[in-house]
Amino acid sequence: MKIQSLEDLKKISQTYEKQIYAPEGIKVNIGMASCGIAAGAQAALNKALENYKDNPGVEICQTGCIGFCEQEPLVEIMATDKPRVLYQNITEDKIIDAIEGYMAGDFSKNKKWILGQLKDPRSLLDDDLENPLNGVEPIEDIPFMEDIPFYSTQVKIAMRNCGYIDPDCIEEYFAKKGYIAFLQALKNNKAAEIIDTVKASGLRGRGGGGFPAGIKWATCAKHHGDRYIICNADEGDPGAYMDRSILEGDPHSVIEGMLIAALGIGSKQGYIYVRNEYPLAVKRLVTAIKQAEAYGLLGENIAGSDFSFKITISTGAGAFVCGESTALMSSLEGKVGRPRAKYVHTVEKGFRDSPTNLNNVETYANVPAILLKGADWYTGMGTEHSKGTKVFSLVGKINNTGLVEVPMGISLRDIIFDIGGGIPKKKDFKAIQTGGPSGGCIPEQFLDLPVDFDELAKVGSIMGSGGMIVMDQDTCMVDLARYFVDFLKDESCGQCNPCREGLKQMLDILTDICDGKGKEGDIELLEEIGAMVQKFSLCGLGTSAPNPVLTSILYFRNEYEAHIRDKKCAAGVCKPLFHYEIDADTCTGCTLCAKKCPQNVITGEKKKPHVIDQGNCIKCGICYESCKFDAIKIC
Amino acid sequence: MSEAAMMETVDAVEIDYMELDNIIEKDFGQNKENLIMILQAIQRQYNYLPRPALSYLATKIGIPMSQIYGVATFYSTFSLEPRGRNIISICLGTACHVRGGNRVNDKLEELLKIGDGQTTEDKRFTLESVRCIGCCSLGPVVKINEDMHGRIGSDEVEKVLEQYE
Known part of the structure; x- marks a missing residue:
């Protein structure tokens, strides 16, 4: 029908x-x-x-x-x-x-x-x-x-249907007020009104940049040519999986959001660029598109009007940089995903050199709700410059791992300790990393910060796509910075010098520090190279790449100094810089560690304190993880 | 991978050109823009990208081999070497990293005696690191073929591997 x-x-x-x-x-x-x-x-x-x-x-x-x-x-x-x-x-x-x-x-x-x-x-x-x-x-x-507590402060807009409907059943989406916003907009036939509502709602891009969606739509609509609507579902930030969950749980909300954008901007063709690592999301999208086509909500002459719109799915092939809009468009064209300088914006010349509007999954999922309930309703939530809600994935050293959608402006402390239930095993909170590999590490002193696009930027981090990785006393900040730089060095497309060479140099210095070969002056050198990479890289990946290093130096300089001067890693991560010792007073002689030790280097009699043979210990940490009495100490 | 090494794998696999035509023409309309998805389909078929298939693809859709090679080496999913019967994807995303994913990786490398992206001599396993499969709540995660092994400890790795022939 x-x-x-x-x-x-x-x-x-x-x-x-x-x-x-x-x-x-x-x-x-x-x-x-x-x-x-x-x-x-x-x-x-x-x-x-x-x-x-x-x-x-x-x-x-x-x-x-x-x-x-x-x-x-x-x-x-x-x-x-x-x-x-x-x-x-x-x-x-x-x-x-x-x-x-x-x-x-x-x-x-x-x-x-x-x-x-x-x-x-x-x-x-x-x-x-x-x-x-x-x-x-x-x-x-x-x-x-x-x-x-996990659910009480949540307000679900983008994830309104996730967990309530069968994602493979378009009719259940209909029953949740699905496609009403689109059909109303189609009958009214006033493109400018759609764009005005999105503008008035203050909706900002949820993929990371936070650019106002309404302004992007309006600019794209002004340029002539075959306009394209693209949904960026290349969710590459490690630790962020809200887009995957929306696509797997409520694919029609994204399709409807794209339809509304196409109507407002005037487009006939849309693309969804999904990560290849998300096979289930692709499968549910394919089903959803077929169902929408069968009901005549996608395709030629939608609902008997003269509006036509098609959506094609394209899968990525494992390149983080393709989350950047120009790289994504290049990848869609079947080429290597290298970003280009944006002196000409993609809303003017993007995919196939035509005007292109690109938003991410969560942004599109918000759109039908905004049209249905009005911009005033949406602006009633959030802070002055960041309206509505944001989905965060709360992961790492946290009790309640999960996806949470909360109004903008909630404090980090509320997210970590009320919703997230605090740190497991009563360990101490150390930092929270927001915004993926290009974000920053935020220490305890800023936990009362209201979370929105601008406040996070003030402390050197970014909102990014909404990954929040919680770290406790067992996380080494130098190792973490090295981890991110290693990731970004691998993912750098390699076309501009500052990013390609700068990150490599930073990685070498950080690796030296973690190996106990750090020298005086290394910290300053990292700051200098970091500032250069930030300033002179071509795309967003490069300009934000030094963030984790620079923020961790800013807030955890003492850890860097301990690595360089005292050759100590207090978190017990950098292997050359610590060793395990069994505290004779706390050890009950339960023998568990001795049994689990893969090297058989822990000895001792039953019910008597055990000892580690330091010479042959490989510092695998199995004893440290398995001891029930916290008798194994990092020294 | 060097040119010489690429040549060595030439006769590692027999190419079904009719099937290849099906992929290129029928499924993807012989369209240059679909290059990445065509390569994915070829890799699904052969478990890697055999050179003769790529040469054929180059003439078929009119893209120089160098450009195909560029794309195939730029994106991390593609492999120019034959891979093992079982593909181990060890997640080294941030959440798995802070929960000890590295220790699991070290253990895998030690047991299999191979590094990232390599295949065991008996072709039983290929080890590939991936950055986040979005199962952060289950970290550290190891995915073997389509099976997900969550909250895995480095002492459990050996047992898990035994399940795969």
Whole structure:
């Protein structure tokens, strides 16, 4: 069926609203994003499907990322007469018990598997619907999801449907107010109004640069030629995976965002450039595009109008620099992905030398919500110059690893300690690295900083695509700086001298420092080369590459000095600069370390303090990790 | 990889030119702009990029071999050498790095006696480091073929490898 009008869309939505909110019988939603699958969600899904194949009263479904990655696989079970319950760590061996327990209304037996119950499953766009859980008696002694710190401060706009709908089912997206914003805009047929709304919303590019999307759209629309709409899904920042989750959990929100951009700017052809490392995202996108085409929402004469738009998927081949817009366009043309100087902007001459509008996944996913609820609603969230919400991936040394979407302006402390639940094993917080390899390391003294584009820049870091890597006392800042420079040196495209040679020199100096060969003057030399690379590199990769080194020198100079002068790495990372010792007073003689030592160099009698033979120790750290009494010290 | 080394691999694999035509013409419309995706399809077929296939591709879509070589060596997914039966991708992204991914990598290199990008002599394993597969919550992560092994300790590596022939 080809959708011709809003009425057509509403008719389909109504049937599926029921499926989403008020299923007949029991509905089980299993979080099937890549990380869920890696944690065992596929096996759990198969098991449940097999077990209930003859029971029409139990519907087993897949959904996208539910966000709380630390507790994957996550499973949500719902019915109309009971609260919706979210279960954690539900692997193959637990899923049947969980479903049976839910059906029987017995929540006490499996209580430790339960993360919480939902007060209200509606998204921000669904406020005209009645809360389907009205009148349902809550379960005693089970916390509400809305009260759990990990979820309580979150506001989901870009990820509004992730974890609620089946990403392979366009009708469920319809039921979540999908494609309404686009169809309304299409019927009004006022391109300038679309652009004005996006401008007024203050939406800034979520890929890293933070350029106002509305202004980009308006400039692109002014230039003549075959205009192109590109979605940058080449999410290369290590530690950032929100774009993958959106594509895997709600691909239609991105497609609709691109459609709206095409309508506003006047384009007939769109491209989505996805990382090759994200096979599931590609698969779900392909399905989504086919479904949208079948409903006549993509292709020729969309919804009976004279507007036509096609989307083609192109996969990257493993080059970080292709996240840079000009490099990406060059890669789309089948060439080597080398950036070019931007004295002529891509909105004027980009892909195939034509006017091109490029935004990232999260930016497009925000657009339908903004059009539907209005710019004023969107500007009600966030700070003066950074409106709305941002998705962050909270990873590293943090208790609650996961994807969180919070209003701009929230403090780093709230993100790390309230939402993230603090540092594991009661270790000390050392720094948080934002913005990927080109970002900076922010120390404890700035934890009360409100997170937005401008505030992060003030302390030498960037928002980037939203990766937040938390580091504790066991992370060596010099080693980390070396890690990032090593990464960027590998990924440098090699066409401009400052980046290609500068990074190599910086890496050599940092490697020397980590190997205990650091010299006086190395720090100053790093600062000098860093400043040069920042100033004279051609593209964004080069100009931001020294950030991790320069910020870590700024805030952790003492660590560099300890490496160079005292030849000590207090974090126990740089092997030539420390050794392990067993503290005789704390060691209980449990023998665990001796058993685990791959070199067999730990000796001692049972229940008596053990000793490490320093000469043959390879400092693999297995004893340090496995000791339950913290008896192994870094010296 | 040197020119000579490239030549050595010439007869390592038999090329099905009909199949190659299918990829180039049918799937990708013989279009230069699709070069990267054509190379990906060839690599899926042969597990690496055999030189004769690339020469054929060059004449077919009218791009000089040098340019194809440039693209094939620029992007990290492409391999000009035959790879092993099992591809180990060790994640060295930031989250895995701070959680000890390096120790796992050291262990893998020690056990297999190969470095990054190399293949064991018996062609059982190829070791490739990747920067972030987006499973940061499960770090350190090792992906072998399509299987994901999360929260892996360096002392567990040997056992995991045993599962693969």
